Amino acid sequence: MKNNNSYVQIVYISHLNYKKMKEVDKVKIPKKWMMKNPWKFPEIVKNPIPIFKNILDENDGLVQISLLYRYAFMTDRPELIRHFLQKNHKNYIKTKIVREKLKEKIGNGLLTSDGDYWLKQRRAIQPGFHRKRLEAISKIMIQEINYYLDNYMERFAETGEVFDMSKEMTHLAYRIVSKSLFSGSISEDELSLIDQTITETQKLVINEIRQPFVKPWLWLKGDLKKNKELRDASDKTIFEAIEERRKSNEKHDDLLDMLLETRYEDGSGMTDQQLRDEALILYVAGHETSANALTWAWYLLATHPEVEQKLLHHAQDVLGGDSPSFEKIRELGYTLQVVEETMRMYPPAWITDREPLEDDEFEGIEIKKGQDIIAFIYGVHHNKKYWENPEVFDPERFSPENKKKQVPFSYMPFGGGPRLCIGNNFALMEMQFVLTEMIRRYKIEIIKDQKIELNPLITLRPRYGLKCRVKRRV
């Protein structure tokens, strides 16, 4: 689970001209703004993306929004985003909602920690995502993709029934990440328990962020207690798996093995609590994002038959009649282009944000300590200054030659700087595998005349899902 969308849910927006930025702190948000523009509020709550995009286009890529009680900057300017995510990243930490709310519910792992502790963990865990590890994990992935296709997609092909691709891709991505983490150490029932815990906890966090006033009600209804019980039960499962692994000599070559083998500079390893926190964070961060990107990819392929045909022929040429593999991944260049272009159009993590620790300055813009700054990733990816015809789906933008021309930070589905997504290569490999294996085996059709709308929750998903049918190819 990345970045929060509290802004989206509770903001009212104050238009400020970029040129007035230096006066920003003296400007009081007019209290009557909401009264003047009440019709905007439901629109913002439903889908803030078009509104954010318009006001950024009108204001040279930088505006200030009000978060009821505090200001935040929002920008789609790559050089400014690069400044706070990379060049002066030491001055920026995760925002309060991530540091407090998310940490309280899912633990102190890579996504939610900051400062020295984060750096120590990142240094220790990073090697776990290197090539050799991914090679081992690729086998688990392929196995899981084929298991899923044989047991679920096959049934849809058999019966011809309509299904929701968004739900299916979520199921598949959840299976891939859980098996990559725990391989055979956790039973199907226990995996479902962890999945249910995470889904319920995410809902609770979103609820608390959107409507902070409902917390007492959630407490009275017993929802908070129920969620705590669920989290305790799933923790118990994870702790047992860790204990079992510590005792056994068997090698699993999965992410849990990788976390267990992680060593700090002094040679010590992680405690059980640290292992649990990092495992859960990988789980949370690593499934909804890929699932959404895959769903959007199927939507784009079905609506662009020429790209779909090209991808199919590419998969057939590279793989012959085989499933994809780690060894073949470098040859699946066009699949990668499709994945990259999909995430440009529909970045699963559509915003990310930071809080400055000290006052900062960038090209005349004063960024005050404590004043959050939001990178509007969706806006960057759809900005005409950096992308020709940004609303057109064109995987050629990501051909090796064209990629070289891209402006730094004009494409950032995995964030940027030292906190770049640690699972980026994992996710790219997973998405390439799923697309090639599925397109090789099935023809996906989307049901005509269905409503497709953006639903920017924690990640960017289609609001009403994506209704599809499949036919077997082979």
Ligand code: HEM
């Ligand atoms: C399409 C798939 C994915 C997308 C679009 C994505 C996107 C992102 C983004 C934008 C960030 C940076 C957030 C920030 O700067 O505030 C991030 C961080 C992170 N992601 Fe991913 N992610 C994906 C898949 C994964 C997977 C598969 C895993 C793990 C297996 C993962 C684990 C993480 C972790 C642990 C962090 C925190 C890294 C740190 O702060 O050191 N992600 N991701």
